[in-house]
Amino acid sequence: MPIRLRLTLWYCLIFGLLLVTVTSSIYISHRTSHYKEIDRSLTSVSTHFKEEVEEEIRGGKPLEQIRLSAGEFTLSGVYTVLKDANGKKIVSNLESNQLPHSPFADISTMTKDTLHTVTDPVLGRYRMLIQPIRINQQMMGYIQSEISLQQIDMSLNRLGWLIVGFTLIGIVLAALVGWFLAKKALSRVELISDTAKAIAASQGFHQRVMHEGPKDELGELAETFNRMLESLENAYVSQKRFIADASHELRAPLTTIRGNLDILQKMKGLPAAEKEEILSDIRNEAVRMSKMVADLLSLARADAGQEVRKQIADLTKIAKEVETEIQAWKTEVSIKSRLEKKVATWGDPDLLKQLLLILVENAVRYTRAGGTVTLAISGDKENATVKVIDTGIGIDSKDLPHIFDRFYRSEAARAHSPDGTGLGLSIAKWIVDQHGGSFVVTSTPGRGTEFLVNFPKVQ
Ligand SMILES: Nc1ncnc2c1ncn2[C@@H]1O[C@H](COP(=O)(O)OP(=O)(O)OP(=O)(O)O)[C@@H](O)[C@H]1O
Ligand SMILES: [Mg+2]
Structure with a gap:
């Protein structure tokens, strides 16, 4: 009914x-x-x-x-x-x-x-x-x-019939008034439902409920519905942009690989040294693509609401593992560490290691030869703190609000290091959010950058 x-x-x-x-x-x-x-x-x-x-x-x-x-x-x-x-x-x-x-x-x-x-x-x-x-x-x-x-x-009989008549007329009037009032009250619900139907049919998340009534419960519902549409629209638009950016970024290395393969195929008599150079180019692009695909997969999992397993994670121990891994990198930047003993938080050690690697890799990548990168782990009563400090190119204040955006790379970063896809910090941000932590980034262009992450400390 x-x-x-x-x-x-x-x-x-x-x-x-x-x-x-x-x-x-x-x-x-x-x-x-x-x-x-x-x-x-x-x-x-x-x-x-x-x-x-x-x-x-x-x-x-x-x-x-x-x-x-x-x-x-x-x-x-x-x-x-x-x-x-x-x-x-x-x-x-x-x-x-x-x-x-x-x-x-x-x-x-x-x-x-x-x-x-x-x-x-x-x-x-x-x-x-x-x-x-x-x-x-x-x-x-x-x-x-x-x-x-x-x-x-x-x-008395006459009075009785009169009363019955008036009661019946009253009830009929009540029905008419009730029908009218219900229509008036429900017209706004109908408006919301019509908007929802139109969106379902066209996926036009830009539509809104054109509501101009009082700010009562139904007004509140319409407003909440509009807010929900706004966040859906944002998610939808950024999802579309993400897919467009991802395909665009994947096309570049593929084009290079195909071009190089064409050269190899057409020019059979190339000198061995040149051949070797082209092959190394192909390998580099392939490596870059694998990394990008791995990053995309991480983000896709994050978007799908991947569960983060939580256990006591010793940040000092994780930082030591990262240190060992870094030693294999060929870099002219000197890497130091200041690790307090047994600073632990609650979380997934693998993800936290991935976070440290992203930050240290950025610091190394955006620091010129001879510079220094420091990885520090410390703790106070409440926080377990990770700091990655470099003496690199720094981040311009206009870039700072965007560095966590997917595929965002500053002009300076592109000029300094053409490799890189701009996904590292997006993943880092997701990991930090999942662990209830927060980022503080301070940077002076030309002087260096400090990435500080605070996590809730586990005693
Ligand atoms: N330590 C740093 N010093 C200077 N700029 C940095 C630093 N870390 C990050 N950035 C800026 O933030 C941008 C985004 O970093 P992010 O790690 O997400 O991407 P990327 O390093 O460019 O690529 P990749 O996804 O391969 O790591 C960088 O392009 C750079 O402009
Ligand atoms: Mg990076």
Whole structure:
């Protein structure tokens, strides 16, 4: 069942219940007070006559000679008749031929006034009051008073139908209003759902929900939805750019390899030294490509949300391994280390080693012959700190915000070292993020650079 219909039904139900409760309680209280009023006037007229009769009997007048002084009581619509103990009519206040009805109980044993409703098939309902007249414990006769309920029954009936009619009209109006309100409230939800459908059909993540309503829950939903679209759009655009950049970067070494192979194939009689040079070129490009593909794979795994296994990782030990590995590098840069003992963090030792290698490799690559690269590991109460300091070409302040971007390489870096793809620091950044660490990079162009990484320390 659509929400709109459900909301309308609920609205109708609640409104209807409220309406029925209010109108029925009005009707019931009205009805009760009317019937009470009837009983009161019946009792008042009847009692008046009864007192009159009792007074006359006490004065010594025989029952048969008593007459009723009708007076104003003829106007009340109450028919009153005086009967003797055997039920024989003595006198009545109105000359009505419709009445009297016979009393509903044995009069001779009756001690109290008794009220009762009588239904006549022709004349409708009557209210009847019997008041026994007892003087000195002796049953003399009784006053029987009656009043027709026909008028009041009819008017109450009319009122009842009126109330039913108004209640029904009220419920129908409530349904219309509910339907309209639900449509208004849900129109914004529809807007969001339409936008989502349009995006699903076209992948146009640039679309937004054109929402101009109040800042209520639905406004919040629309805004959250737009924010989600923005981050999806960013992810989508950067993914596309990444693929474009990756294919572009992979094409360059492939073109070089193919060109060199063509030369080898066409020029069979090349001198051995030249041949050797071309082959070494091909090998270098192939190595560069393998490294790039390996880097791309690391990033793809990172994007896919690769799990990082966490264990106590001794950064000092990892740095020593890196040191050993560096010794095999052919470089004219002197590499030093300052390693405090047993500085550990919580993480994956292989990834942390990869991080140190990326940083040290950059430092060596962007430092001229004769320069120095220092790898330092230290710890204080909270942090385990890795520092890689070089005396190299430095990073210009305009490049600094971009060095962690994928495929970003500064002009100076390209000029200094044409090899390199600009992926190293992207991977480094992912590793640091995964370990809850943070980077601080300080650099002076022409003087050197310091990469500092703080990790939470494990005691
Ligand atoms: N120690 C450093 N000194 C000067 N510039 C640096 C240093 N480390 C990084 N950079 C700058 O940051 C850029 C990005 O570094 P990154 O390691 O990501 O890529 P790369 O070294 O160019 O290529 P590769 O992916 O092969 O490592 C570099 O191109 C360079 O401009
Ligand atoms: Mg690098």
